[in-house]
Amino acid sequence: MKTLAFFILFLTSITCKENTATKVYLCKSEGGKKYHYKSNCRGLNNCQHKIIATTLEKAKGQGKTLCGWEK
Ligand SMILES: [Zn+2]
Secondary structure, X not given: OHHHHHHHHHHHHHHHHHHHOOEEEEEOOOOOOEEEOOOXXXXXXXXXXXXXXXXXXXXXXXXXXXXXXXX
8 A cells, every 4th residue: 555655646746747847849049939838839830940848937937928829
């Protein structure tokens, strides 16, 4: 039983981590000010630069706002 309790605790901690570190995508261009939840978003199709994956927290910290297609 102890093992099971530990396992549940382990799963819970993974879920919590994912909630605080939502993956988002940025177009690494000079004027890029948007973040995207989907790597295949229409807004990213126009990206002529490198698409980078980051977390929602970091994107917001850099002053990025949610892409217009995903509101
Ligand atoms: Zn988008």
